[in-house]
Amino acid sequence: MRITLFFILLNFLFFFSCKNKSWHLTKIEANQITVSDSLLKKSEVEDFIEPYRTHIKKDLDSVLAYSVKTYAKTNGTFNTAIGNYMVDIIFDEANPVFKKRTGKNIDMVLLNYGGIRSNLPQGNITASHAYELMPFENSIVVVPLKGTTIFKMINYLIQSKQAHPISKLQLVINKNYELVKAEINNEAINPEKKYYVATSDYLHHGGDHMDFFKESDTVFNLNYKIRSIILDNFKKIDTIQPVIDNRFIQINN
Amino acid sequence: MKRRYFLQKATAATALTAIGGFGIQSFSSLGAQKQITILHTNDVHSHIDAFNSSGNKNAKQGGVARRASLIDSIRKENPNTLLLDAGDIFQGTPYFNYYGGELEFKLMSMLKYDAATLGNHDFDNGIDGLYDQLPHAEFEFIIANYDFSNTIMHTHTKPYKIFFKNDIKIGVFGLGIKLDGLVNHELFKETKYLDPIETAQEMTRILKHEQDCDLIICLSHLGYYYKNTPDKICDLNLAKGTNNIDLIIGGHTHTFLPKPTIVKNVDDKHVLVNQVGCYGINLGRIDFYFDKENEKSAEGTSILI
Numbered sequence: 302m303r304i305t306l307f308f309i310l311l312n313f314l315f316f317f318s319c320k321n322k323s324w325h326l327t328k329i330e331a332n333q334i335t336v337s338d339s340l341l342k343k344s345e346v347e348d349f350i351e352p353y354r355t356h357i358k359k360d361l362d363s364v365l366a367y368s369v370k371t372y373a374k375t376n377g378t379f380n381t382a383i384g385n386y387m388v389d390i391i392f393d394e395a396n397p398v399f400k401k402r403t404g405k406n407i408d409m410v411l412l413n414y415g416g417i418r419s420n421l422p423q424g425n426i427t428a429s430h431a432y433e434l435m436p437f438e439n440s441i442v443v444v445p446l447k448g449t450t451i452f453k454m455i456n457y458l459i460q461s462k463q464a465h466p467i468s469k470l471q472l473v474i475n476k477n478y479e480l481v482k483a484e485i486n487n488e489a490i491n492p493e494k495k496y497y498v499a500t501s502d503y504l505h506h507g508g509d510h511m512d513f514f515k516e517s518d519t520v521f522n523l524n525y526k527i528r529s530i531i532l533d534n535f536k537k538i539d540t541i542q543p544v545i546d547n548r549f550i551q552i553n554n
Numbered sequence: 555m556k557r558r559y560f561l562q563k564a565t566a567a568t569a570l571t572a573i574g575g576f577g578i579q580s581f582s583s584l585g586a587q588k589q590i591t592i593l594h595t596n597d598v599h600s601h602i603d604a605f606n607s608s609g610n611k612n613a614k615q616g617g618v619a620r621r622a623s624l625i626d627s628i629r630k631e632n633p634n635t636l637l638l639d640a641g642d643i644f645q646g647t648p649y650f651n652y653y654g655g656e657l658e659f660k661l662m663s664m665l666k667y668d669a670a671t672l673g674n675h676d677f678d679n680g681i682d683g684l685y686d687q688l689p690h691a692e693f694e695f696i697i698a699n700y701d702f703s704n705t706i707m708h709t710h711t712k713p714y715k716i717f718f719k720n721d722i723k724i725g726v727f728g729l730g731i732k733l734d735g736l737v738n739h740e741l742f743k744e745t746k747y748l749d750p751i752e753t754a755q756e757m758t759r760i761l762k763h764e765q766d767c768d769l770i771i772c773l774s775h776l777g778y779y780y781k782n783t784p785d786k787i788c789d790l791n792l793a794k795g796t797n798n799i800d801l802i803i804g805g806h807t808h809t810f811l812p813k814p815t816i817v818k819n820v821d822d823k824h825v826l827v828n829q830v831g832c833y834g835i836n837l838g839r840i841d842f843y844f845d846k847e848n849e850k851s852a853e854g855t856s857i858l859i
Contacts, residue, residue, distance in 0.1 A: 323847035330841040330858040331814045342619035
């Protein structure tokens, strides 16, 4: 009994001495540990991941279409087959959505060269290729731009000397990089007319310094991801065979 | 290579003096020593599996299942361990595209993460997409400079949290990066960004002076440093421009630091700034040793990095 009391008292004193605590930091030691393959996988965690992994793998590995050639963005000067493919399917898939919602048609499509994130290889095409081509979550927006602003866009396209993908816009420049012809829907661009330009929300927000989009204060968000458009097109068509065409060319005079 | 620093208290001479040999014992001669282990990751970006073996410099590195066994072994060695993440948990592999972050949060819960702050990519499915995954997270989201009061995230994050480990009081607060310009407005909606320095000073006032914490950690997604805009707020500028923070665990810039950076704060005291790259390739480990205050231990802190 007396011993118990003694312990209680001791604890009490200890508690009090701690109350006025002042732990002092005396030493800090830092290390970085690489998560290498010499570490064992915790089986509980691995087993938990497995069904998710299997599902994704099965889904991503299923063949959706066939690509006739290998299409790379480096193949082409002012337009590339892979870029043309991306913007043309955006027009095909997004225009019905836009028309249904607004009663209007998309006049042209613009993406950026940097946004083509991989090649499309020859052979079987699976969903995983859509993720490689477009790993980001960007969606399609439609921005009304006045003809005068379209000319600023054209100037940007000429100056950049990169094959930024365009659809439904036709450009011809001469050897001095001067504009010879600019048409939308086979008609010369009217500076006063409003054109509906489909693009990525990333570019609409000034990505790749496409500042001309800032001249419009309206935007229609289709909430349609570019990757979903690619996947929908893979599922719809059997054979992918885009070509380099005359949508943006340079003539020799 | 390990280097040892003996850091003088601010009241004494402030020079960073390197000393050789094993002088540590002299600081821990009296009473029990307490050890707190801080483990941390940042910018894991949905990298649940290890990198595959094809010609990549990170081949076979990373992977949550391996990180789990590593964390288990460290916790076995020292149960007084906190596991923290500095944001950008989401986006980077199809796991995110397919499951919207559910698996990332479930696995972090299995690994018993104590807290995470938010990165810009955690808004990639919108603030609603983030909110939808919250039921899968059994850890706290800590962020002090995002005002969520007009959003669905209101009341689902905390500016700071206090952890007690082995009688040591640890205050952790979080800081996020300015979302405007990085994330579309319609994704982060009415989330208001508050000044990181002012917020940090308010947090340290609470944690140091009101709560009397023994250790103060900032979980930051501000980024380590921006060479082209050196005045932009970043972890190094945060460390310099504040006081009472012991450790800043950073993210965003995917900076692989070979060792933590030591920065002097406004009180001329030392702050550790660390970041461990990205994709779960590395786990950061920082051990803090505390002694009962006595004449000897009051002399300073030695930092081994």
